[in-house]
Amino acid sequence: MGRRALRKIDPDLDLSHHLHTLTELPAEQSLPELFDNPAAPLEVEVGTGKGLFMxxxxxEHPARNFLGVEIAGKYARFAAAGLAKRGLHNGVMLHGDGLALFADRIPADSLAAVHVYFPDPWWKxxxxxxxxxxxxFAKNIERALSLGGRLHFWTDVRDYFETALEMLAAETRLAGPIDVAGQAAGGEVKYHTHFERRMRLRDVxxxxxEFARG
Ligand SMILES: C[S@@+](CC[C@H](N)C(=O)[O-])C[C@H]1O[C@@H](n2cnc3c(N)ncnc32)[C@H](O)[C@@H]1O
Structure with a gap:
């Protein structure tokens, strides 16, 4: 994703709580049990990149659990280190494919939110x-969300946005899109993700x- 080299991770940082490999998780591993408080609402971010959102x-939300899944090992590790360094035990990273995670590891009605920010556009x-x-993936998200659970989808690629919205309307019964334009406008600039920062600095x-399971 980024062009800048990643900062070095402190080799003494213990990542045992914050980083797991999806394909190495035992089939019976419950995802909430990866957290100190398994009963807290669980939100999943797919494609965390360097992990600013995580x-x-x-x-910001210590009473919720955040599970990030990232296919690039170096970013999964970097995001996990960012959580570990700050002692954020309610954030855990999985190195692996988010689509595979949603295909067979997430029980129905179990997630409070799914976040997909600036997924790779695959232009051609x-x-x-x-x-x-x-x-x-859309169908698996719908199945995984609990009643009232939210899907958040942001991108800078208009064609991807429009195609994804059409697909969500055709393939799921999620309610939306709930308009969140302007959410990040005005006041102190607080970037949601690294890609948001990059695009906003370029005025893109x-x-x-946002969609909700009704
Ligand atoms: C364009 S970057 C955006 C990163 C971050 N969401 C942001 O906004 O800064 C897309 C990220 O998604 C990851 N990714 C792509 N396909 C994925 C998949 N199937 N499962 C998990 N991560 C994936 C990429 O490795 C990359 O880090």
Missing amino acids: RSAAA KRHHKRRVMIPA PIYRA
Whole structure:
């Protein structure tokens, strides 16, 4: 994702609570049990990158648990280190494929929210099938959300946004899009994710939508 080299991770930092590998998690491992308070509402971010959202959300909402899944090992590790360094035990990273996580590891009606921010655009039409916002994932999100649970989807790629919104309407019964434009406007600039920062500094428009399971 980023072009800048990642800062070095302190080799003495203990990542045993904050980093797991999806394919190495035993089949019977319950995801809430990865946290100190398994009864807290669980939110999942798919494609965390360097983990800015994970660490600010975990710090801001100590009574919720945040599980990040990131396919690139170096980013999963970096995001986990950011959580570990700050002692944020309600944030845990999984190194692995978010689509596989949703396909068979997340029980129905179990998530308070799913976050997908600036997923890789795969610009060429013939590569669109590699995008994460595909029908199978949308259906799995709908199944995984508890009643009233939210899907948050932001991107700077208009075509991706429009196609994903059409697909969500066709493939799921999620209510939305609930308009969240302007949420990040005005006042002190507080970036949600690294990509949001990058795009806003370049004045690139950002498309934001939220959906709810009714
Ligand atoms: C464009 S970056 C955005 C990162 C972050 N969400 C942000 O806004 O700064 C997309 C990230 O999604 C990750 N990714 C792509 N496909 C994925 C998948 N199937 N499961 C988990 N992560 C994925 C990439 O490795 C990359 O870190």
